[in-house]
Amino acid sequence: MKNIMTCTNLKKSFGNGYVAINDLHLSLRQGEILSILGPSGCGKTTLLRLIAGLDVPDTGSITLNGNVLFDAQHNIPSNERGLGMVFQEYALFPHLSVNRNILFGISHLEEKERNRRLSDVLNITKIEELGERYPSELSGGQQQRTALARTLARDPEILLMDEPFSNLDASLRESMRTEVRDILKHNGSSTIFVTHDKEEAFAISDRVAIMSRGKLKQVDPPDKLYFWPESKDIAILSGACDFISGNITGPTVETSLGQLSLRLPGALEDGTTVEVAIRPNDFTMTPERTGNGVVVDKHFRGDDTTFKVKINNGDIIQCKHKTHTTLFKGIKVKLSPGPYVSFNVFKIPNDIT
Numbered sequence: 001m002k003n004i005m006t007c008t009n010l011k012k013s014f015g016n017g018y019v020a021i022n023d024l025h026l027s028l029r030q031g032e033i034l035s036i037l038g039p040s041g042c043g044k045t046t047l048l049r050l051i052a053g054l055d056v057p058d059t060g061s062i063t064l065n066g067n068v069l070f071d072a073q074h075n076i077p078s079n080e081r082g083l084g085m086v087f088q089e090y091a092l093f094p095h096l097s098v099n100r101n102i103l104f105g106i107s108h109l110e111e112k113e114r115n116r117r118l119s120d121v122l123n124i125t126k127i128e129e130l131g132e133r134y135p136s137e138l139s140g141g142q143q144q145r146t147a148l149a150r151t152l153a154r155d156p157e158i159l160l161m162d163e164p165f166s167n168l169d170a171s172l173r174e175s176m177r178t179e180v181r182d183i184l185k186h187n188g189s190s191t192i193f194v195t196h197d198k199e200e201a202f203a204i205s206d207r208v209a210i211m212s213r214g215k216l217k218q219v220d221p222p223d224k225l226y227f228w229p230e231s232k233d234i235a236i237l238s239g240a241c242d243f244i245s246g247n248i249t250g251p252t253v254e255t256s257l258g259q260l261s262l263r264l265p266g267a268l269e270d271g272t273t274v275e276v277a278i279r280p281n282d283f284t285m286t287p288e289r290t291g292n293g294v295v296v297d298k299h300f301r302g303d304d305t306t307f308k309v310k311i312n313n314g315d316i317i318q319c320k321h322k323t324h325t326t327l328f329k330g331i332k333v334k335l336s337p338g339p340y341v342s343f344n345v346f347k348i349p350n351d352i353t
Contacts, residue, residue, distance in 0.1 A: 001029040001032070002029065002030050003027040003028065003029055004029065004064065005027065005064050005065075005158055005190070006026070006062070006063050007027075007050075007051065007060065007061070008062075009023055009024075009025065009059060010023070010024040010026075010057050010060035010061075011024070011057060011058045011059045012043075012046055012057050012058055013058055019214055020043045021043050021046055021057070023215065024043075024060070026047075026216060026219070029190070031185075031189070032207065033184055033189075033193060033204055033205050033206050033207075034191065034207050034208075034209060034219075035193045035201035035205040035208045035209065036193070036195070036209050036216075037196070037201040037208050037237065038196065038211035039237075042213060043211060043213075044194045044195075044211055045162055045163075045194060047211075048085075048160050048192065048194050050062070051083070051160060051192065052085055052160055053070070053075070053076065053077060053078030053081050059072075064081065064083075064157060064158065065157065069081055082157040082158075083156050083158050084160065085151065085161075086159070086160070086161045087164070088167060089167070090143045090144065090146070090147035092135040092143060092147060094134065094136060095134075096134070097131065097133060097134055098127060098131050098132070098133055098135075098146050099118060099131040099132065101146060101150055102118055102149050102150045103118055103153075105150055106154060117155070118153065121149040121150075121152045121153045124149070124186060124187055125145040125146075125149040125183055127145050127146060127149060130142055140169070140172060141175070141179075144164065144165070144168065144176055145183075147164075148164075148180065148183065152187060156189075158190045158191070159184070159191040159192070160191075160192050161191060161193045162194045163194055163195055164193075165177060165195075165197075174203075177203050177204045178203070180204065181203070181204045193205065198237070198238065198239060201222070202222040207219055207220060207221055208220065208221070208225055208238075210225065210234050210238065212237070217230070217231065217234055218230045218231075218234050226238050227344075228344070229277070229344060231346070232346045235346075240279065241277050242315070243275040243278065244256060244257065244275070244278060244313070244315050245273065245274070245313075246260070247273055248262075248268045248270055248272040248274060248345070249271075250265070250270065251265035252265075253274060253343065255276055256313040256315070257311060260276060260342075261337070261341070261343065263343055263344050264344075268345070272347065273347075274345035274347055275345065275346045276343050276344075276345050277343060277346065278343070280306060280320040281320050283336060283337055284335070284336050284337075285307065285309070285321055285327060286333060286334045287326070287331055287333055288333060290334075291335070292312050292333075292335055293309040293312070293332070293335050294332050294333065295307050295308070295309055295327055295330060296316065298327070298328065304320050305321050305325060306318055306319070306320050307319045307327060309333060309335065311335065
């Protein structure tokens with residue numbers, strides 16, 4: 001799959017000396033949904049604004065289909081870059097109907113082409129019956145689809161989405177990210193999607209770029225990020241994770257929970273002290289008086305229950321368990337690694353094995 005857009009050596013700082021983007025490299029593939037995932041203040045929105053032409057990089061280059069959008073000699077204006085943006089606030093015109101909101105951005109086209117595109121995007125986003133309604137008459141999800149339809153009508157080469165679900169309630173966010181992914185895939189849109197929500201990024205993306213302090217730390221499919229993080233920071237950002245200490249012993253790591261299988265054996269010498277990444281689904285729990293842990297907290301989540309378990313060395317780890325359970329706070333449990341589970345380990349500082 002060819003790259004449609006490339007960012008090289010991008011840097012952006014602000015007047016107070018704060019470096020928001022630092023020597024950043026990024027590529028977007030044709031038809032791909034790529035999420036930029038990271039905490040608030042890591043530079044996600046700044047990166048999107050640089051690509052869109054709303055802010056100017058200090059150094060670096062941005063190319064689209066081999067054409068330079070920005071470098072030391074060029075800076076193509078935002079409205080000439082062929083990009084479409086969907087913001088947190090949908091910015092619909094309150095005095096225009098859904099149809100007229102969508103048509104507004106393509107008013108320069110001939111009437112036949114305008115009507116064709118309107119019909120296409122109404123169908124793709126499943127809002128045909130809403131065409132004569134006004135934004136105040138729409139639900140949050142309907143406004144979201146209208147904003148997306150308006151952007152798609154312009155047929156942008158790349159779609160940029162900045163936290164587009166942040167104004168929706170939790171239940172609607174979950175359904176909308178599935179709907180939006182289906183729409184983008186049906187339309188073949190190349191998309192950069194900015195979010196601080198790990199579940200959102202994993203659900204909608206072909207690849208996820210983990211961002212921290214202005215740099216991209218790892219760019220991979222969601223499952224590879226989760227199971228093969230390249231650093232301790234990425235392990236934390238890609239999902240719930242606890243750490244216990246251990247020592248390498250052949251293809252295993254010796255810990256307070258016994259010998260655990262290494263995900264990548266042979267990378268470190270025997271005796272190396274490491275931190276072992278523990279995911280909530282890695283261990284099963286069985287009530288046992290002589291167990292190696294004790295339940296100290298319990299959080300009911302509906303579909304499952306998350307327990308905090310203090311193990312014999314005093315560390316506390318999270319474990320998920322089926323909802324219908326007799327486990328309770330204070331009970332002794334035996335923790336056993338699940339079948340086929342292996343573990344990532346990290347030296348200090350943050351080197352993966």
